Amino acid sequence: MSFTAAAFQLSEAQVAQLPTEIIGKATCAFSRHRMGKLGFGQRFRFTTRGPERFTAARDRWTELTAEAGPELPASLTAAAPICFAAFTFDARSAVDSIVTVPKFVLDRSTDGVWLRYTYESTATPPSAETLFTTFLEELPQEPPAAEHNGLKTVSAQLSEAAFERSVAKAVQMLAQQDFEKIVLARDELLTGAAPFHIPATIRALASDNPTAWTYKVENLIGSTPELLIARQANAAKARVLAGTVDRNVAVNEDLIAEQLSDHPKQIFEHQAAVDSLVDKLAPFATQLRTSDQPFVLSLPNVYHLATDVSAELTSETSILDLVAEINPTAAVGGTPRQPAMDAIWQLEAETHGMDRGLYAGAVGWLDAHGQGEFGIALRGSLIEDAYHVRVYAGGGIVDGSDPAAELAETHAKMRPMKKALRVQAL
């Protein structure tokens, strides 16, 4: 089996026919400021697991897109197929990493709005006009809106008390010099009296968090402010975040920059995350640049210390090779990486049965040339069934971290997801 794609630019009249906030109807999404990619329908899907999950996905995807398509009608241009993917944080995870190939991809950029149609290489695509009609007809109907869903937390694999104990334990382990930084997380299982309204939730995520990348791959949804890596031609870029102040406890906005930038714990945590990315990217790149000083990224719930990184790649490396190297950065894992990963596995999965699965892994899209964008799957959740959603959040632990403060930070990080889940229709 092999897939190819064809695309066309939507006219203004066609753009006007798209439903408003179409992101709510998407099967897959990686979008910010109403730009980016939205996938609709599904042509194909496969899963991978273990340490080879990235390279296995790269090879299968290359194989699936190897054959060229037929002659195209004049209204269409040949294009590279696109898939969306979500990879687990840890190679040991029992959860599948997912690659899904949508039938249609709506691509909105400063170059206009394009619709890309992916089909089996042996088929002949219809004209642009027919494709557009099919696209509109196949958009899913939305479930009815409920008045309220009475969102509440019913349980957790790793409770708040257990999280505080894990943080205290990690601080002790740090003192024994096993590692310098470790990121610990916890989960909450949320339920509603009415089924969650996922289209409305996605729309709320996108409109409430305009500086973040709103993502959806199957049951994984969220709005992440952290760009793991993006590759376009030979240019790569990333946004590293580490160091957090809760907006609800920030006394004075003018002092935030000082609180973050002059705080040794925050700076240390942040630098560890930047270094972990730069070290792993260096072998693939020349002209690796980072913003001079970390800057303060202001989000609706928290402030973060942020550094943007850019690089010229020395060859056309697939984004999946880059992701395989840099996932997980010290922003969500720790330093040194392997001892920190082992400790996370021990403190979360072995002790409490909380396998992070796709949380804190890589989520995004790529095309058949290995170009794409991946964010870190943060500020999100996993839809377990119509009534149950599991949210996750964590934070960096360094020498002197306080369990109660770390717990408060996880509450702040869960806030945007919980707020969006309360929305029942928009």
Ligand SMILES: C=C(O[C@@H]1C=C(C(=O)O)C=C[C@H]1O)C(=O)O
């Ligand atoms: C781990 C999370 O966030 C990460 C940890 C941060 C920190 O410790 O300050 C900040 C941003 C993210 O890199 C999360 O949101 O769950």
